[in-house]
Amino acid sequence: MGLLADSLDKADTAHFTRPIPKSARTQMQYLVKQTKGTKAAADLLGITQRTVERYLKGQIKHPRRELAERLAAEVRKRWQPRVRDRAKQQAATTGGIYIDTRARFGFTAAPGTTDDPRLRPITQGLPPDYAQLLFDAHAAGATEQQLQNIVAEGLQEIYFKDRGQRAQGLLVELTDIDYIDVDY
Structure with missing residues (x-):
């Protein structure tokens, strides 16, 4: 894995x-x-x-x-599968998940902006929608890259785009993960 x-x-x-x-x-x-x-x-x-x-x-x-x-x-x-399922259900409906990572983030953005990949430490909560996507993909046997894409999309929308308030054309790519911790 x-x-x-x-x-x-x-x-x-x-x-x-x-x-x-x-x-x-x-x-x-x-x-x-x-x-x-x-x-x-x-x-x-x-x-x-x-x-x-x-x-x-x-x-x-x-x-x-x-x-x-x-x-x-x-x-x-x-x-304890029922305990796991209950915790996941709570994260996927109300609590969301927390991602703590240090990884290289590269960006595809408008001309004139900095899009050079750089190592960033980020601790961010993601809403329940992304928790559900991540749990479903993990249960379906998704590859590591597919899981990373879900996390990158969540961080793109919540952290970098601030829920659509800024950086409209920004696309985030998550690579070279130093560490990543998930909590819910």
């Missing part, structure tokens, strides 16, 4: 009301329950079905580092 998709996933975890399971056994139990079988969980993690069964029985307690990270990531993706 990319920076923006990872940031959206990280923003989801901020709304959890309970921590994810800590031990490999309980994480594996949760993943098997969510995927409805040991074979599906094994395929998802890239391990054998027998290895999954050994985790469930407690025969293996400490996974390799890369397996532990994959296991925790898969559990985190599926943890």
Whole structure:
């Protein structure tokens, strides 16, 4: 995944009301329950079905580092889906999202204006419309570039054009992202 998709996933975890399971056994139990079988969980993690069964029985307690990270990531993706949906629904209807980024912004603007790309730190709230667009695109499996285009359009309208009050012909391009954090 990319920076923006990872940031959206990280923003989801901020709304959890309970921590994810800590031990490999309980994480594996949760993943098997969510995927409805040991074979599906094994395929998802890239391990054998027998290895999954050994985790469930407690025969293996400490996974390799890369397996532990994959296991925790898969559990985190599926943890508390109703809590995630409620937070997203609130952001998409009333709250909006907040973008904190440092990226290179280039502009296509009228002659005589500065349109040289430059690195800018920006922290800006975007209205619920853009939150809904971003969530829908992320859920549909949009590419990182498509997600960036949605954020660039939102920043263009809200930050640079001040909701249509200035810079009418300005088109913003978001490139070279140093960091980006999404919160809602």
